[in-house]
Amino acid sequence: GAVVSQHPSRVICKSGTSVKIECRSLDFQATTMFWYRQFPKQSLMLMATSNEGSKATYEQGVEKDKFLINHASLTLSTLTVTSAHPEDSSFYICSASRRDQGEKLFFGSGTQLSVL
Amino acid sequence: GESVGLHLPTLSVQEGDNSIINCAYSNSASDYFIWYKQESGKGPQFIIDIRSNMDKRQGQRVTVLLNKTVKHLSLQIAATQPGDSAVYFCAESGGSYIPTFGRGTSLIVHP
Numbered sequence: 097g098a099v100v101s102q103h104p105s106r107v108i109c110k111s112g113t114s115v116k117i118e119c120r121s122l123d124f125q126a127t128t129m130f131w132y133r134q135f136p137k138q139s140l141m142l143m144a145t146s147n148e149g150s151k152a153t154y155e156q157g158v159e160k161d162k163f164l165i166n167h168a169s170l171t172l173s174t175l176t177v178t179s180a181h182p183e184d185s186s187f188y189i190c191s192a193s194r195r196d197q198g199e200k201l202f203f204g205s206g207t208q209l210s211v212l
Numbered sequence: 213g214e215s216v217g218l219h220l221p222t223l224s225v226q227e228g229d230n231s232i233i234n235c236a237y238s239n240s241a242s243d244y245f246i247w248y249k250q251e252s253g254k255g256p257q258f259i260i261d262i263r264s265n266m267d268k269r270q271g272q273r274v275t276v277l278l279n280k281t282v283k284h285l286s287l288q289i290a291a292t293q294p295g296d297s298a299v300y301f302c303a304e305s306g307g308s309y310i311p312t313f314g315r316g317t318s319l320i321v322h323p
Contacts, residue, residue, distance in 0.1 A: 102255070130310070137220050139301065139315045140256070189255050199244050199305040203255035 102204025119190030126192035235302035
């Protein structure tokens with residue numbers, strides 16, 4: 097199978113600090129990585145799509161300067177929530193696709209961010 | 213897919229019963245559909261997929277049915293078990309390789 101590792105699983109931070117979330121594909125090279133945000137009892141909202149070595153494509157309404165995405169290699173993408181505020185508190189999930197599996201996504205375990 | 217932001221509908225079943233979870237999709241150009249299972253506090257897991265050239269596909273205890281005429285997708289779970297309790301999402305893809313997720317259904321299995 098394809099394993100996607102996401103860290104940390106839970107983070108609590110003070111308002112104004114920045115938080116970095118890592119997403120790694122452990123046993124495959126990810127063609128594309130996706131970042132989602134999920135509120136309680138709601139669906140996944142796509143935030144951005146990133147390809148290795150190129151700038152991320154953000155969905156409408158997602159602030160690029162607030163949610164910095166770096167995709168430095170075929171196995172690692174990071175999401176940095178800059179100057180976090182309580183309204184940024186949410187469950188963030190990454191996923192990756194692999195070339196030989198088309199549109200099938202492999203998800204990380206998610207990161208619960210709580211901003212005090 | 214369904215509108216994002218609406219609260220999840222819930223399906224309650226007894227252990228051992230069959231469950232049917234429905235999903236309506238909106239893009240007639242979608243040609244690939246996936247069902248995911250998400251347990252509380254975890255990321256979604258792939259369950260089963262189907263391409264638009266098929267109308268039925270079976271896996272272990274699960275069956276996906278696709279009705280392109282009415283743009284409807286369903287997931288049938290046979291002999292539902294407590295471990296099946298989770299939120300189930302359908303996702304559609306129309307060639308952009310960026311799946312769109314439906315709003316999900318919360319399945320509660322009572323022992």
